[in-house]
Amino acid sequence: MPNYDVHVLSGVITYPLAVLVAFLLKVYAGVPFEMSSTAMVVGYGLYVLGADLPDMDHPNALIHRGTKPIVAVLLGSAVYMWAKGEIHLSQPWMSQTAAWGIGAVGAVVGWYGFTAVMPHHRGVVHSLLFAAIYGFLAFLLGPYGLHMSTGEGLFLGFVAFSGYTLHLILDRSVKLI
Ligand SMILES: [Zn+2]
Secondary structure, three states: OOOHHHHHHHHHHHHHHHHHHHHHHHHHHOOOOOOOHHHHHHHHHHHHHHHHHHHHHOOOOHHHHHHHHHHHHHHHHHHHHHHHHHOOOOOHHHHHHHHHHHHHHHHHHHHHHHHHHOOOOOOOOOOHHHHHHHHHHHHHHHHHHOOOOHHHHHHHHHHHHHHHHHHHHHOOOOOOO
């Protein structure tokens, strides 16, 4: 089973091949990829991230442990935002502190919940379905998140899907779902 370094480095090294395939699809098959330098740089990040992302489903994987605090803080902050509108104590500082107290509880729930709700290792997260979802989100990121053209978004979706699939190939567990 390849480890973190192998997965990430495989993405770092094979990106030129993904770029080559994209160019061939564009030039010879008429796929409307738009490969600006910005799209290819952002694509590099998404490709390398994708090459490790499936191991999100393993509680000891670096990507899982690295994502957990982000999820916890986001959930805790969301709970705080909700709680500060609900709590009205005699002093504003009391309300704020209490709202953060409830937010911190939400963050702890997020911390353990993130691991608890994750499907088992090499389950559905290690599938072409999830590769396609990741690719679709990357495609949306282009036009809707980064003000890129549709063609650039298509390229991002393609390399994100390819990076994710590279991981599955190295794990020797390429399945549809
Ligand atoms: Zn894996």
